[in-house]
Amino acid sequence: MSFESWGDFVAMGGYAAYVFGAYGLTVAVGVGLVVQVGVRKRRWEQDLRVQLRAQEKQP
Amino acid sequence: MSLLKRELRLLLRSPAEVVQSLLFGVLVVALFPLAITPDPDVLRQLSVGLIWVVTLLTSLLAADRSLLSDFEDGSLEQMVLGVAPLWWVCLVKSVGHWLTALLPLIVITPLLGIMLAMTSETMLWLMASLLVGTPVLSLFCVLGAMMTLGLNRGGALLLVILMPFLVPPLVLGTQWAMTVGQPFYGYLLAGLLCVSLMTLPFATASVARIAVGR
Amino acid sequence: MWRWFHEWGSPRYFYARSGRLLPYLAGLTLLLIPTGIVWGLLYAPADYQQGHSYRIMYVHVPAAILAQSSYAMMAAAGMVSLIWRLKLADAAMQTAAPIGAWVTAIALITGALWGKPMWGTYWVWDARLTSTLILLFLFAGVLALRQAAGPSQSGGRAAAVLAVVGLINLPIIKFSVDWWFTLHQPASFSVTEKPAMPIEMWAPLLAMVIGVYGWFFWVWLLRLRQEIREREVRSEWIRQRYQNEF
Numbered sequence: 460m461s462f463e464s465w466g467d468f469v470a471m472g473g474y475a476a477y478v479f480g481a482y483g484l485t486v487a488v489g490v491g492l493v494v495q496v497g498v499r500k501r502r503w504e505q506d507l508r509v510q511l512r513a514q515e516k517q518p
Numbered sequence: 519m520s521l522l523k524r525e526l527r528l529l530l531r532s533p534a535e536v537v538q539s540l541l542f543g544v545l546v547v548a549l550f551p552l553a554i555t556p557d558p559d560v561l562r563q564l565s566v567g568l569i570w571v572v573t574l575l576t577s578l579l580a581a582d583r584s585l586l587s588d589f590e591d592g593s594l595e596q597m598v599l600g601v602a603p604l605w606w607v608c609l610v611k612s613v614g615h616w617l618t619a620l621l622p623l624i625v626i627t628p629l630l631g632i633m634l635a636m637t638s639e640t641m642l643w644l645m646a647s648l649l650v651g652t653p654v655l656s657l658f659c660v661l662g663a664m665m666t667l668g669l670n671r672g673g674a675l676l677l678v679i680l681m682p683f684l685v686p687p688l689v690l691g692t693q694w695a696m697t698v699g700q701p702f703y704g705y706l707l708a709g710l711l712c713v714s715l716m717t718l719p720f721a722t723a724s725v726a727r728i729a730v731g732r
Numbered sequence: 733m734w735r736w737f738h739e740w741g742s743p744r745y746f747y748a749r750s751g752r753l754l755p756y757l758a759g760l761t762l763l764l765i766p767t768g769i770v771w772g773l774l775y776a777p778a779d780y781q782q783g784h785s786y787r788i789m790y791v792h793v794p795a796a797i798l799a800q801s802s803y804a805m806m807a808a809a810g811m812v813s814l815i816w817r818l819k820l821a822d823a824a825m826q827t828a829a830p831i832g833a834w835v836t837a838i839a840l841i842t843g844a845l846w847g848k849p850m851w852g853t854y855w856v857w858d859a860r861l862t863s864t865l866i867l868l869f870l871f872a873g874v875l876a877l878r879q880a881a882g883p884s885q886s887g888g889r890a891a892a893v894l895a896v897v898g899l900i901n902l903p904i905i906k907f908s909v910d911w912w913f914t915l916h917q918p919a920s921f922s923v924t925e926k927p928a929m930p931i932e933m934w935a936p937l938l939a940m941v942i943g944v945y946g947w948f949f950w951v952w953l954l955r956l957r958q959e960i961r962e963r964e965v966r967s968e969w970i971r972q973r974y975q976n977e978f
Binding site: 661666671675682693697703706729 | 867880886890898908909911912915
């Protein structure tokens, strides 16, 4: 690797806040958007199931 | 042609709109020395950009007005279904907007320039840039107004929608004036005007059809 | 060829077939992005001038590239929805917009974070950052218009017109900003001509760019499928899928 030690890696030449901040934000948004769809889908499915079940009960 | 006359008559019947644009321009320009500095050297540097921005804001303010009355009295529907080509109607609307909101401002630009310590050379090119650039503003503003017709908070929405499109005429216009007439920017601005004239009325027409269907 | 087009234009057909793509897109993303990140953070050599801060490039540049192309893709979907009146295209445009806006915001923020170590300030009115900011406004406009105009068909068409006008204007805006910048560029600020990057430096970048595109299509497809579900909820074929659970 391009660093002398893990300590050096974490320090990132003094720019740790910027570099890890940038990467962290990007990954957070990347994961967040995927998760968001999943959550929305599940919620919608639950609502639909409730609705369909209610319909079944009324002949 | 009769459509144009009718539009003009309608607009000129209420000089209040013209006065409103003028007042807005003068008042905002007057605010800046008060807010920043009376130092003429500083004001001179800011003057071109300031006047252009004020013109832009005036254009946006006037945009809603030009179409609102049509929407309310149903004549927009008539225009969409009418005999005259819809793109021509939209062009006429843009001309009307320009004549009532922007041309008055251009006329008093010398006054504004004096307030901001502008040199007369720059003033000349500023007026040229406004003459060529503000029609582009009108064309875009009418397009935007048509898109936001009847929508909630149309005013704020109009600014959000239009801002990116107003950047090229703003930048080219101010560049042309600040370089005291360098032809490069003049050609570009004129080119932009031509392209806008040829395309935007049609875009506005298609949005008008959508708006009426709403 | 047209039959193929109209087949895929039907939400039901699209929904049934597109699901197969999801595992591949997910796999591509989850393979390339962690690889690219580790590679770029850990293994790529330090830059001669910027040291380690240049590593932000591995997230900023893919985001910036994707920001522009996602706008183009969104506008293209809008164009298709206008010309052929395909609801699916309208749904595609609507789902692409928020993703594109987020990517543009990321491009801006990572650009600012890269700028602070390089130039000392978070924000510089240089040509690229300013163009990206305007791109964000373009996305904001489309999103705002869609929101205000409502979920109706006319709302979608108005937003589509705006997106297409935006796409046509995009080169004009970029040129204007470039010219504006070259005129006002302060003397101390020179756009550094980057020397050719060694392969150890741009290989992880390539991985990230491809990975980020994979991610985009993955998220877009997920969102589009959900949008189809929600729009078609009244029709039989969607309800059947859930009805069969009873």
